[in-house]
Amino acid sequence: MCGIVGYTGSDIAKNILVTGLKRMEYRGYDSSGVALEVGEGAAAHLDVIRRVGKVVGLESELSNIDSDATCGIGHTRWATHGKPSVVNAHPHTSCDGRIAIVHNGIIENFAELREELEGRGHHFKSETDTEVFAHLIEEAYVETHDLMASVREACTHVVGAYGLAAVCTDEPGVIAVARKDSPIVVGVGETGSYVASDVIALIDATRDVAVLEDGQFAKLTPAGVEYTDEAGNVIEPKVTHIDWDLDMAEKGGYPDFMLKEIHEQPRVVRDTLVGRMTPAGELDIDELGLSLEELNDIDRVYVIACGTSYHAGLIAKNLIEGWARIPTEVEAASEFRYRNPIITPTTLVVAVSQSGETADTLAAIRDARIKGAKVFGITNVVGSPVARESDGVIYT
Template sequence: MCGIVGYIGPKQAQNILLEGLRKLEYRGYDSAGLAVYQDGRLNVRKTKGALSALEGRLNGSPLSGEVGVGHTRWATHGKPSDENSHPHVDQQRRFSVVHNGIIENYMELKEELAEKGYSFTSETDTEVIAHLMADLDDGDVVSTVRKAVRRMKGAYALAIASVSEPDKLVAVRLASPLIVGVGEGENFIASDIPAILQHTRNVYVLEDGEMAVITRDGVELSTTGGQPVNREMLRVTWDAVTAEKGGYDHFMLKEIHEQPKAIRDTLAGRLKDDSVDLSWELSGLSDDLKQIDKIHFVACGTAYHAGLIGKSVVEKVARIPVEVDVASEYRYRDPILTPSTLVVVISQSGETADTLAALREAKKAGSKVLGITNVVGSSVAREADEVLMTWAGPEIAVASTKAYTTQLIAIYLFSLYLARLRGTWSEEELKRATAAISALPEQVQRILDAPEAIQRFARSIAEHEDLFFIGRGLDHAVVKEGSLKLKEISYIHSDAYAAGELKHGTLALIEDGVPVIALATQPSVYEKMVSNIIEVKARGARVLGLGLEGDTELAKSVDETITIPETLPLFTPVLAVTPLQLLAYYTSIARGLDVDKPRNLAKSVTVE
């Protein structure tokens, strides 16, 4: 997720672009840049680091001109660096491109263009777009862009300036957000409404497969195939603070609702021929993955809970023994590490101090390390032998939501790829799993579209000070994450237990009226789980049951029910955690708390 701004009008573009990027810096902050047209040239300034670094560079060498595009980056292809920063230009600087998204076939296009003599100065997929347009240039920027996007696969929001037609900007959208702001004698492009709200409240929201040609005096909308689009203009009534959150009351709620897109982005380019293909990402581990005899998942907090899911999934799918450790304990227990041990470290930021310490301990012992992280160029990304990126985009809220679900997706992909490499699952099983994982974004969206039952239960538990979660199998790992979410933003004391352990002591905590959230999504232990629910009900608990659509039995044993769409039992954690995230959010709201900034907590723990 990156921030895009474009401007054409009578004013100096630099200041308007910088102002817009400040409003979008929450979308990415590892590099920034501008391209401004003046006197037959596209002049570019870009730099690694926060937007302030770019502003410092421009103070000494400002850009003059009334047309331009700007970008603040959340790195996907290529580590944060001056060279990888946007905007990107072709060799003759005829086109300047800023881009949010992932071009899945960029390597294929890059190799083709390299054979034609085009040279590349960055590691990004975006630079390929600039060279591709130069290669297809027919003298008409709109026609050239249309030809280029027909060659591109993946997700993209593009803003393009050209030397040949400097009185136009072109915007294109496919699966990444993009809007066009309409002013008086000036017009704008942006990833999100906050960037332009100071200048206009009139916007067009581009849909997938649409493009806009923007001049000083007007905006023309069409499909990328050339069909005109008639779209009613949206009048924005939000205030600026609300607009930064996309109309949501809090960043956490916005990020919960971004999960379908984050899952799609993390799957993008990794599913091929009804199976999972990570060969290009994990090429350095290909031989090791066939030989490893043990895997350690190591992480902290929410990422540790993803590792608990990973243990069950890898052991079931790839039949390799797995241990899971809290990173802060890992190196102090003197783990048994050998060259045939694979250590998988999970960290949203890639900078978690305890996780980095575990990574270094593993490498020192001669073990291979796979990193799962959300930040390109982070310490985990640099120091691990190979990396599986999660494409969640920046998380602003302290409580992690979309980072967790994309970590699960990365673990599933890794497990299925291992199964394919080692022959532990049949082609038919892999095909069925690939179909199921592809359906998850739409299924998560269905849950998000119907939050009413969750809201009601949240209001009913807001005055309680104690609450319990129970589950079996994969559900036990999920309730640990649900419990953490609730306690960190609502401050309600919450514990998660393996339901089968209730009689071994924890049943003593159940009394009249105490809320219990019980997950029953795993067919192999369903009957036993219902028995455990009856046990807590008999002691006076008020139970919210979370089960699968079509389950008519669960409602007979609980006080209220929430259902999730049916999927393979392996993948229910992605769906089951979504209502638990919403439950934590709405409970915190009911208690009048600051959802995005819970007390005593920080987003990234960079000290041990």
């Protein structure tokens, strides 16, 4: 899963970006990179440093660079379009190198857009779908001379999912952010403004974050953040307070995250049940988003998930059928919507996704909702698409 982090303020940007990227290593990635704003006026330019492999390699490279840049964006990539390589790693830049972008998600019409852009004289350096965003923004900037407006214009041409952050040397200290179907959180700390695809990257700076909704945009400056809708109208986003501690998402002394998570399982189960057990020993899960009457009417449960989440669902089937005596099926999310499952208004679909953005699980959720099912999400990311598109959600 890809990761985004960005900062603009008064501190040294490269240190903040590397710390944020390392915090998101648990998501998995094959390459990483940053773009830093360097210099002023006519001498302003972007330093783009990218590496294949672990963030520690990028960190080592940056440690040899004497940069006092206070604005930049960073990214960890998991290859989709194009093999893992330096040229395919983010950030990607415009033809003139004055605009850089990082992007999570998939651009479904990228081949068509790329052909059109190349026909208009744009030169592509990578195999990625993401790079079309850099050129679309560059093209719009010629007309608007406004980075935020250019990002909004670029988004009107794209079909697919995106969490996006962009910088431009002509607008020092500004980061333009957009979101559609890919998580983006924004926060303001004592020394500047932050953006990331996971709140863990911001937790040192602030515990109060704005989770962008689809079609919302944010303009970050050292002084604060302005939020707008697709038409450019100023809006006030919902602010979420994060009350869990950083240790929950770090390795805690274990050599890798898998071993750490195995040893954490008993505590995680206890923590998940805290506040949800009544004195009589019954479960009271307010987050279900169902009334007692609706819950009593449930006559079928589907657990939909991918990978290890699917295997967790197999355990859930035994527990639900054993305790609640309700027929339960566990489905691979990638197959669920293609086999025309039996769904009625008395069906409960439980969607399990650590990241909250698994594409197949999201597609299955949407199909189940169209057919009238109640959907309950189990995820680990506040404000993620699974959380937002479910009737109720528990964060693990």
